[in-house]
Amino acid sequence: MINSLKATTKLGFLGAGQLARMSALEAFKLGIQVAVFSDRTENEPVQFMTPFSASGSFDSVDDMVEFAKGCDVITLENEFISSEILQEVQDKSGTPIFPSPKSFSLIENKLIEKQTFENAGIPVTPYKLVRSGSDLKEFGDTHGWPYLLKSSKGGYDGYGNETVRNLESAKEAFEKLGGNKNRDILAEAFVPFTKEFAVQVARNETGTVVYPCCETVQENHICVAVLSPAPIEEKYQKKAQELAVKAVEAIDGKGIYAFEFFLTEDGNILLNESAPRPHNSGHYTIEGCISSQFENHVRAVLGLPLGSTKMNVPAVAMINLLGTHNRPAEADNIKRGLETENGHLHVYGKVQSKVGRKMAHYTLLGDNLEAVYKNAKEVSSKIEI
């Protein structure tokens, strides 16, 4: 465990988006320095926050080794770099990477991820690796149509997922996802769920802390809102938290992790997806909890004691502000959002708006979840970005 921090300690981020940006703010609070490696040369959110920027390819070990040598600890904000490459970067630079390449290797591929968690006794949604037309047919016949096809690597925010309604569309999607090009494609049954929710867990050598169970409200496979605590019975909240801790332990995780669950109609909780990094479902913790997911992420990867995950108020709603225009980024009509008591606007500093792009979020705190959610939706619906 680390009991001190030098001012010259440098935390390096592979990836320069909003997750790294919000983590960097917490690193700054602890007085340390931030460096960023991006696959773009300029205009990424974290590049505006540090004089220590490097760019190169996420596939180039050499590019990242040089960057890593200048840092004390490296962390990730996405799943775009393979665990093999991360391992090489760590070995050649001598700089530790968290989540560790080993932990990441257990979840980077959706097939291995399912097996990892299943082996740890965590219920997951029914799935199968599909390789042929007959596999596609058999899965639908067994688990019902429609079902989901997922690329086993590289998907996020619904990209890399296809809903298939019959054998014909399944074959099309299989090809689209690269199944004919040696990519592993996973079939996943549609689970008749009543709620989707998420739990964040931070863990390192000093201990493990688990956040409240929050509800994630999805539209078109994109999270549009998060409500915490999730409006479900406490026994389900506790169960999800237990499973989330079990899941982090199963991969010996160090850092912050997010787990998304389904509550099925018959009262079962199934693990749907995991992320070895700060997660959109945990943005509400910035104001909603004593120590946010970003703060505990930074503390965890640095080996510091973890902070309390208790909520500061009884109810929090977080609304994602997705791009409403294709234009140079500008947050418009923010007056009401800023005026609303205990409403907090976070803008990510992306210089280009695109319709549907995650540009910002709005968090509202209060006493009653229903009222807070209604108010947050109303206020944030005015904001154009």
Next chain:
Amino acid sequence: MINSLKATTKLGFLGAGQLARMSALEAFKLGIQVAVFSDRTENEPVQFMTPFSASGSFDSVDDMVEFAKGCDVITLENEFISSEILQEVQDKSGTPIFPSPKSFSLIENKLIEKQTFENAGIPVTPYKLVRSGSDLKEFGDTHGWPYLLKSSKGGYDGYGNETVRNLESAKEAFEKLGGNKNRDILAEAFVPFTKEFAVQVARNETGTVVYPCCETVQENHICVAVLSPAPIEEKYQKKAQELAVKAVEAIDGKGIYAFEFFLTEDGNILLNESAPRPHNSGHYTIEGCISSQFENHVRAVLGLPLGSTKMNVPAVAMINLLGTHNRPAEADNIKRGLETENGHLHVYGKVQSKVGRKMAHYTLLGDNLEAVYKNAKEVSSKIEI
């Protein structure tokens, strides 16, 4: 009033220390960019937080004009630049500066500051401009020995202040402070006070918000702790808040301002000092209030609506962590501080520790002020820095 924010909006800070650093974190939260002008070329706290750094002299209009031209709004974190120079920088660059050079001109000189607030009907500590030995004697004879001599410009944290016990020491101090070199020297009576406290006020064209009245605990003219709300009768708290708002209005302030008061033994409240910037007495607002002094500073200078100043909890104690060693900066023994529930460590990123230098602060939140203060002192006393 501003109702939108472009991602390319750039807020420029003249000064690169911890006050600018904590303000910059709030600018980043709103998705805008930060630029910094320092009188040192490297290793200042904000210089680690942006790719947009410039350095030069605080006396050079040209250096600062060039910097200001690249920014949308300029703000200050110290009182080192004269209002005349600020006015020239604003005129030549076309970039607005807040606090405005006009507002600043009404308080930058301690003599004018006293007159400004006295004229606005705000009680101040008894003072007099002293020019000669007979002035020094007369002030002591009238208001009692010892009293204070203050340089009318450039003092902070007790520098530029001298306590004088008799005519001889008064003459020595007068010379030391530059009284023989045409500097304006102010004599100020020692006020028999029971408490010192402070109030922050944020103000712009959208309105005015006032923070709770907090107690400042001083040792050797340096603030060592802040307790909020101040443990004094509510009528005094309200009175101080009223006077603080009156004071900001008297200088037509835009931005955040701090006012330090004495509560005298006979129950009067006297304005002691003012600062046209975020202030050490308001660091507790980061976690203690819904919107911190730094957030409202950024909002105020950008022309955005101001956030709520309500406290999040009943009691907050903030402890200044002054340098305990002369060495490359390192925060040691931080474990207990990080582990304590609702304790928040802020380290400023200065690379060199000096004994007595403001390096960091520790804020503890809770229900009972006395207990919180005791606990905060104990936990933070372990930290070496």
